[in-house]
Amino acid sequence: MPTFHIELFEGRTVEQKRQFVEAITKATCESLNVEPNSVDIVLIDVKRENWATGGRLWSDAP
Amino acid sequence: MPTFHIELFEGRTVEQKRQFVEAITKATCESLNVEPNSVDIVLIDVKRENWATGGRLWSDAP
């Protein structure tokens, strides 16, 4: 508590994920005044063929 | 807004997903009177070994 689920397009490197969860955790602790260990983050890699906006798959975007 | 998360068994082709998100987006715009670009859809491919009903994995279904 808090627990994050974050969907992002697949393709990020482990190093990008590492920096991202550090930044999110830091921002959360400062904003909500909670301890780092209370922050759980799950990243969900989403393929472009599995995400659509306006009825069009992102894998079909020009 | 609205944002959809739709779990379905893995195995759909990209063409099936393409038609599916088009149909869902159209039905949503007509029912809720929203713009297509406000409709986001995330598809989640689920393996049969990861879905159970009545305590039995679907990969074990006869």
Added chain:
Amino acid sequence: MPTFHIELFEGRTVEQKRQFVEAITKATCESLNVEPNSVDIVLIDVKRENWATGGRLWSDAP
């Protein structure tokens, strides 16, 4: 299977939800060739103070 989770701003009437789930279920059965009873839909009413885009709460939108 398939199972839908749909987040939308709170304020829809039951009649709007009724028509919406009917339309989504029909579109799903036609697109994916599944039986209506296999379609489960959960609607999630979201307050405008609980949804943000671009770092701004929708309750703060002009």
Added chain:
Amino acid sequence: MPTFHIELFEGRTVEQKRQFVEAITKATCESLNVEPNSVDIVLIDVKRENWATGGRLWSDAP
């Protein structure tokens, strides 16, 4: 209804998943007095590089 989404680290065998969903379904039926067929469970295999606690990816844990 009820519907479960359970995130766990990837690496479980199908046999472990089989026993797990049986046990969860049994515990649910006894606690909530529902029929087994009303219990749906979706398992989500999460990579250690996609789960962070305290700002550190589990793939980086010593």
Added chain:
Amino acid sequence: MPTFHIELFEGRTVEQKRQFVEAITKATCESLNVEPNSVDIVLIDVKRENWATGGRLWSDAP
């Protein structure tokens, strides 16, 4: 890890929830050989007007 999200119709008492999470946690520890403190459970109370099967809201069920 594991983390549960469990959707159930609203109306359960706190005592029912208490027994339910105890039973689920116990079943999980025995099946997956994990420590109780690693089991997180979030319950989601769903109104019958927000759940549909076969295109019909459960609030409309006879």
Added chain:
Amino acid sequence: MPTFHIELFEGRTVEQKRQFVEAITKATCESLNVEPNSVDIVLIDVKRENWATGGRLWSDAP
């Protein structure tokens, strides 16, 4: 894309939520090099009687 779902105990004020989503959006744009408008955040207020760790509801915590 990315889309956040963040569960936190109920009780935060709108001002706290406002600052929180600003901080999360800023941290995300810096870490992932994305535009603010691509960041969607949904907050989920969870009652203490609906969250359990180690088989105990947080509403029962001493």
